[in-house]
Amino acid sequence: MALLDTSKYSQGSVLGSVNPDLASERQTASFSVEKLTALLDGGTEQTRIRRAVVEAIESDPVFSRENQYFQTQNERYEAAVRKAVHLQRKMNEMGWTENGPEYKYIYRALSGDVAFLLHRVFMRSISVLGSDKQIAKWIPLATQYRLIGSYAQTELGHGTYLQGLETTAVFDTATQEFILNTPKISAMKWWPGDMGRSATHTVLFAQLYIHGKCYGIHPFIVQIRSLQDHSLCPGITAGDIGPKMNFEHTDNGYLMLKNVRIPRENMLSKFCEVRPDGTYVRTGSQQINYFTMTTVRISLISDEVITPMMKACTIAIRYSVVRRQSKLKPGSSASWTDLLPQHQRSPVHFILHALSSGFKAVITHHCTAAVEICLRACGGHGYSQLSGLPSLYTKILASCIYEGENTILLLQTARFLIKCFMAASSGQPVPPSVTYLAAVKPGKCPAKNKLDFLSPDIYTEAYQHVAFRLINSTAAKLQDLIQSGAKKHDAWNQCTVQLVQAAKAHCHYITVKNFAETVEKLETKAGIQKIMKHLCDLFALHGIFSNTGAFLHDGYISAAQMDMVTSSYLDLLAIIRKDAVPLVDAFDFTDKSLNSALGSYDGQVYQRLYEWAQKSPTNKMSPAYERYLKPLLHNTLSKL
Template structure:
């Protein structure tokens, strides 16, 4: 095996050489790939630790994903359980603790196909919502897998609407137990993962490695002391007692959403960009100029316009994940001191960003897949499994439309408070500011100023929030009941929530770039990506920015010109920018996206592993042979 050095990282080529078309892309990088990788990880030490974890896992044959694309549902599930069990042994062997610094890198190294991931949510629920006594009792048992937790919220008839859940829990004071029952079919727990249940719910679009079942409860008795009671409890006489905000009960969901954005959503988009961009510099097709060789497809403006905004989006959402993590840490510190004031902002932000990020990343992965043409449709490209898996993120942990409306409720409340001079949380202080009604840009270069485009996003968010608040008030004042008025505004409310989250993403990206060191060329290329992300958003949603005349038609032409001018600039660094994500070939598991760019050879080699190539297909003997024999005999 030939080893290729990338900074301090070594990538392997089983085929022995690097495709010159991809090698040339790395020779002209305008920045230090290694330093950008360290910035994305948080530090040089974090990068070193992540690579050490990845190497330990990838060198262990028990974690191999080599034949994953040829496995049946049962084989994938069995492999996931085997890996889950082996991981516990591996962690002991390596000295990795459940709460240790290495843990966050293990999931990335495993690339998801491992059992007991919901067990982590079970443990987190106990840690956050359980009393000291409960944590002391159950966490050691759960850590040693002497008990395995499941997650059984969703019912056949209800999901996100928690108040509509039909499972009953009746408290029996004589035995100090809750009696749980499933009163009808729609109350049956549906989708609980990793549990020993009454049955499997059948095939899914992906997640064949997860054991999703259905669960029926018939007079199941649970002791009173098993109710997580750090913030609420049922007393022996049946009295319900709450301590602090009711929203604390949703805190586990909030933490899951934030970790979901990082692990399940942004990472697949980064991988899809890596695969599609690497493939686009080794795939040659048609001629840009007569007499020349066929062009790299990334040299075509249309291919750049498909892929480079997705690359910019991946970086934007990586930085928004940092923003959310900071917000979460602040809220968690407050909760530890029994201060619940930060919870509404955290809940609204995690809801809105979960919706925005999953929607954009899912769309981005699909664009990457389609940009690879027919080869992208092959499972061996690694793109279909990224897409079918990320698509689920738009549905679980809260369906996106409902989450946007939860964010909108917070925004309307904040807008009303700001309008009357009351204090509002940090993320929405802009609702109280008075800004100019027209964009001051005079030429296309003005639109490369973060102040200019950030203000355009801010203006649009304020306009959508304020106009929807006004419509709500008008409806209520005209005699429409509150809930009916709300329902008549939900399309605009969701639009306002998206605009708010998009604005915060642009603002956060611009502020992150401003804080970066100027050396090693990183700030310059990140500024280009930030500009591209912002201008792509305006270019793609022109109507929203033109609506009230904040931008003129002439200014929209300037936006378009600046946006298109950025494409060839970023295209020069496209391969180094995906290299900085630092995914190993084993992690990508893609015949199209390997570091060495040897696409066609790898595709052919992998295809040879298909069981169909070594087994006689029964369809031939059963149907085709008689058909051919019959036809030939007539001839």
């Protein structure tokens, strides 16, 4: 196949040439790259349109992302507002419309850093939930940016559980108004995009009360900032919630309401209406109120999940072709032991290197996964920098790379394991940590009931069996390849996936074995050994439960026994749940050490989140209002 013309993909590279390794990879493609692109886009015409949009956006200096990584939160926010305002001019200049074929490619071309994204959700909510009269009033104003909209659903104490929202809207028949209130701190709207500094209006969800009766969640249009000077309206408290794990350009905000009155006509009433006398009329299911958020969730899969994943794959694969970790052939690069002086190249050093490599990889992987689980378990607030979790996560994630990239380290351990396996197979002595490679007993797991799986002997032997099987099968695969004529380094390269798997299994086995032996040595007083035994059992059974295929593979554990594992595992979760808080208290971290609004000893999480957010410098008036928002709003200002 002819070499693909890559000039159109060069993105203006000053180097002017393609890395020869990348060029070589492209030259041997087994398919037409251009045709696959068209297939992914939905046709050659869509590809043409997308590229035209990208060209128009990227050639405009206002949309430049240069130095973005060095910008402060304020600078990123102001740039996002500048781009959003300029985008309106650009769309007029290019003849793009929201219903046109180009529109769906704009966000991708901008790479996300643009403000007013919730303005679209605001408009979508009115279009779906509003009456014809409401649509006729509000959509033209929003389309012309005579107001800037947001979408206020999530509260400080309530995320996906919409029925639990606490903001109230009480209908006053005397004045024909709804009175909106934030009854307590957990009812404060928290996280709405564009709310912190930009929005003038929002679609707000609140519990509707008429004559003392609650009618559930309903949407209301609420003005939160003056269209004259952008000051907060009476009864409104709002601001930016502070730094997050990412999306620093988005002014995610908080909103509190104190006796804020809005006219009866501001309740979106396509499906539900409150008549002047307070009569409540429903013409559709209340579930329709959730439609907007459902459509947002669907759209973000493409914009915020699939596209970034595609970018990451592109970056990593291209870099892996260019980046050389080490020479593939033996003798062409030094290994860790080769760097040691001759008198230090002892078996002990080799063993320590092999074991430390594997355990570093396994432990950092497990800990990174654990922090991510913790972050996710905290829901939306875990994403806030104020939770302390994002900084922990980004810090620990780096540990998978520094001091040796984990895959490379696991292959170092695998090299040690294969060498020891070959030695054991020929009757030579091996280090104590791998004597099981010579003494493993084939057979089946002897467990008869779920309580048997709480025996360290039972589960430790299961881990040992899996580790042996994986090392044995990988060694056999290597031998087969070599006997078939493959060179040793090529055979090794073809087996790297199995080698990494075998190294992980060995490290997991050793961890379980050492954990169980350590617990056995603990003193029985004060209940310490008992709870540690529970934790050891949980760790071991979690590993089996999470990797069922490895244990079921050759029938060592049967399907019926795996059910026993599951049952014991779930029992342990209930037991350990009772001790969860004392267990973490035992770590004895001070509040200052944790530096977390969510993890303080006293548990006053919502108060701390609000207090800390108020301290953010982002809650001062931004130059973006005078420079961009005020001209935007005043140029086409009309009385609402």
